[in-house]
Amino acid sequence: MLRSQTIISSVTTDLESPETQFDYPAAHSMDTTWYAVDAEGHLGVFDTGENGWVPAAWNLPTQESTAYLREQVERLGDDDYSTWEYREDRLPLGILLANGASFCHSFSNRHPPLHYHQQHIRFSPSYRAAYPGGKTPDFTQIAADDQLLYFLEEPCLRFRISPVRDLLMILPSTIEFSGDQLFLGKDFQIVLANELTTDDYVELHENGTCRGCFESRYGPSYPHSDIGLYVYGFDSSFGKENFVRILAPLTPLRIQELPDGIQSVLRNVEFLDLTFA
Numbered sequence: 001m002l003r004s005q006t007i008i009s010s011v012t013t014d015l016e017s018p019e020t021q022f023d024y025p026a027a028h029s030m031d032t033t034w035y036a037v038d039a040e041g042h043l044g045v046f047d048t049g050e051n052g053w054v055p056a057a058w059n060l061p062t063q064e065s066t067a068y069l070r071e072q073v074e075r076l077g078d079d080d081y082s083t084w085e086y087r088e089d090r091l092p093l094g095i096l097l098a099n100g101a102s103f104c105h106s107f108s109n110r111h112p113p114l115h116y117h118q119q120h121i122r123f124s125p126s127y128r129a130a131y132p133g134g135k136t137p138d139f140t141q142i143a144a145d146d147q148l149l150y151f152l153e154e155p156c157l158r159f160r161i162s163p164v165r166d167l168l169m170i171l172p173s174t175i176e177f178s179g180d181q182l183f184l185g186k187d188f189q190i191v192l193a194n195e196l197t198t199d200d201y202v203e204l205h206e207n208g209t210c211r212g213c214f215e216s217r218y219g220p221s222y223p224h225s226d227i228g229l230y231v232y233g234f235d236s237s238f239g240k241e242n243f244v245r246i247l248a249p250l251t252p253l254r255i256q257e258l259p260d261g262i263q264s265v266l267r268n269v270e271f272l273d274l275t276f277a
Contacts (some may be wrong), residue, residue, distance in 0.1 A: 024105050033088060034039045034230075036269040041254040043095075043266060044230040044276045046243055059256040065268060068261035079085075091265065092222040093168075099228050099259050100183035100190060102251050106226040108170050108188060108211035114223060115205060116167060116213045116236030119149035124150040149204055169204070170211040192216060228253025231277035245276070252277065 010178035032048045034055070048054060061069070067084035072090065096103050100130045107114070123126050127150040142150075171177055183190035188211065196204075204210040215221050224231050232243040255263055 029133075034269065035266050036271055037255050037266055038271050038275045038277075039273060040275050040277065042230060042252050042258055042276045043255060044232055045092075046232045047234065049165075049234045049236075051236045051241075052243065057269050059070070062264060065264040066263075068264055071261075087265065089217055091262070092224065093216060093228065094262050095253070095258060096222070096227045097183055097190070098262065099253050101185045101195070102253070103227050104170055104183070104185055104188035104190065104211075106228075106250050107223060110212065110226070114212050114214065114232045115147075115210065115217065116164065117201075117205070118147060119221075121147055121150040124153045126150055126153055145206070148205060152198070152202070164198075164201050165194065166185055166216045167193040167196060167213050167218040169193055169213040171209060172211070176207060225249045248277070 011249055031050060032054050033051070034048070036044050036046065036055075038044065046052070052193070068085070071080055073083055073086050074095075076086070092247055099107075122131075140263070168182075168263050169177075169191050171189050175189070177189075177191050177193075179191040179193040181189055181191050188224060193213075209211055214223065228249045228251055230245060230249060230252070231247040233246045235242060235244045255266060258266070
């Protein structure tokens with residue numbers, strides 16, 4: 001079975017000169033996220049894991065999508081940041097903001113809610129003692145205060161959130177916050193907390209101000225179904241070699257609702273003979 005990096009390792013399109021080719025991930029980090037459009041214009045996100053495949057078309061961008069990605073990287077002002085990295089890490093944010101109102105409604109009404117610290121409490125010694133199997137339980141079974149205590153218990157975790165960096169947070173629209181406001185709706189706003197102290201993080205969650213938060217730097221950590229995408233994962237168990245649908249969005253997003261630049265990137269892979277719904 002060919003992986004995406006294998007497929008394109010010897011391919012150079014006439015759309016990219018050698019100095020502007022993608023900086024592909026190292027072989028020891030093969031997990032990839034790619035997107036596709038179905039026959040009805042719905043969007044799907046596919047997580048390969050270690051063994052999943054990637055369509056060659058995803059790694060052979062059109063001239064229009066290449067120009068869009070280069071423009072976005074230039075805006076970041078980071079010479080070491082590649083268009084490949086932008087597409088992997090930052091593209092989900094563009095999709096999210098284009099669908100901001102629907103995302104805030106879906107994400108903030110999760111039950112249980114999703115917060116950054118919930119993704120890391122499994123490292124707490126007390127948590128491991130309470131749940132020895134290592135299986136993350138339904139967070140409704142753990143008091144909110146206990147979740148924070150679990151998270152703050154271990155010194156290395158205190159270091160990780162001192163400060164917390166690049167955190168996307170859903171807050172009530174009436175709250176004044178020092179971070180970058182990325183979206184403002186009737187009821188909610190999306191802010192980027194570039195840097196939060198441990199005390200500030202805890203306070204925002206103890207008083208219930210934060211309606212949900214997650215790291216903005218890593219594409220795979222995005223709650224794609226809340227953004228409006230169908231979520232697929234690769235299943236290689238028991239000899240299987242196929243993608244299976246894991247989550248369906250409450251309100252599906254269509255490609256036509258996105259800016260032209262993002263559309264050009266996502267249209268690299270189109271399945272015109274099937275639907276994700």
